[in-house]
Amino acid sequence: MNTTKFTLQNYVRSCILKSKNQNPIRLMLYPNTKFIDIIKLIQIVWRQNVQQLRLFLIDGTEIEEQDLINIKQGTIMFTQLKNDENELTNLKLDYDIIKRVGEGGQGVVFLGKHKGTKQLVAIKKINASNQQDQALETLEQESLILKQLDHQNIVKLYEKFVCSKQKEVIMILEYLYGGSLLTQANSKLTEIEAKHFSHQLVDAISYCHQKNIIHCDLKLENIMLSSLSNKKIKIIDFGVSNYAGQPLVKENVLGTLSYLAPEVLSNSIKYIQPGQDIWAVGCIIYGLVFGKLPFDGNSTSETYRNILQCNYQIPKKCVSKDIINLLSLIFVVNPKDRANIYDIQSHNWFKEQSKIFKLNINGVNLRIGRSSSVVKMQSLRKSNDEDQGQVMSQRKIGCSRRSVTRLDKVSFLVKNK
Template structure:
């Protein structure tokens, strides 16, 4: 057994850009945590180092039931360890796969929690910029926990919520990240990603990943062209209200995309208003 500060490190929960995420148990209190171990040797340039700094800085300020909590940062000679809340229910991605897709009643609860967390972030002038199924965990009570704030960034005022760095995962990235040469609205980018997540919850697959010329969706230029020229299709079982909400969110032009407030008052989410 390997000790790390007041914790014993157990098995690996996942692998990140800078190292592994391990399950840790507090030696005195027996509390389970997730410890993100960042090798100091991997922070060999300013960009990577500032990314970790920004993640820690953002996490310090967040207190929301659907956002991962940071308990501590432990510095050693070889590692920086970010001690996080352990979400024992696994990834939302695996939960959807196990069920093929989610019933709308289940999806409504989880999606309302996601939007509550995103609204909280935006009100604190923070955008996540990498919302995707793999960054959404479930706690033991099957509640959403938003994780991985490596791409998160701050903006000063709602009126100047403009970002410049293109980031995120291609299949979840808003079209303006590809097409706009300059600035984009960060909060609108998060809303697009939430739309992709909701579509995946309800259908069991990602929208716009059925292009025969780009089956993996990893060629972002082809993906963008496909998004701009292809009407959003839905499986037959998705209700008209859910379709209406998705059509408000998955709008390629960010100026016409809905806001978080419009999502929160949408009738599809009325049970969780």
């Protein structure tokens, strides 16, 4: 009996809730207390129409819902209440919007400045007011994922504002002004320089995969230099990211065709898999080394065919044997046989400088590929575009985030039977 009383005294705790311009509330915390219970209490006592709640200790540490069980008797907790009016007011009070700097598949990005610190930020507005069937939780996916990521090569999320009435999520992100890696991928980039960028990319994706997070839209345009004065990269745009094992909605695959893995195009997988990112990482490394993308063709159907059959070439250029080997481990049709991100990290190409040699192929591109389903490559196209090594993704195929629909796939496969 005494043990029961002792347990209750430890788990039922009296705490204090404080907020600006409000009288303190005495809060009783039980083992099963949830944020929704605290929100209901606040709505009754403070008469606030609260939609979201954040709790902080006096030292600024944020309290998550699972941390409530560890809150001690007499603790003072500070609240940050969220509703549409407060969110918009806070945004306007804290930030100035300078100009519009970009637009993606989910929203618009503005350059902003914090009024107090004068720090430049990227303000991303994601709006789905015209998409009645899209829940607000889906809109918040990017911010929920970014909140879990803390890596030097991944863009930082500072704040987010949720406006449920407008079905809008506003994210305050680290501002990157060095341009995308697309501008770096050209024939003038040396293999050593390409390796420097690729190493950072692989480290960041390894970090994501450790947390079961799959980016799902890796491409040169989604990797930014943090500034013009250094070569540090940051991965951006986690708008279509998801967790490994989540269902893959084949009818509306989001991504950019030139970077999509064959299993995504062929509908051979049912769930999000790390191999999708691995294939895209290979495309990015290839683009940095050779100045063009490996599977781009003269038409959409040719690009489809090259990806599904794993047809790619090693252009005439002085490259190391290690990079050729690395690409052969990545560009494998069956994702079960494809290298994982840890295989790539430990590959010889990322160790000490590899010996560079010139391919002795007498002007004919060497075809590389491990899949038995790969057909013979067509003869070399003697175009100036390949010799100049320009990134072929600049010949835009659809919009920047292209939706590859089931209809696209069916029409292509029927045509090529």
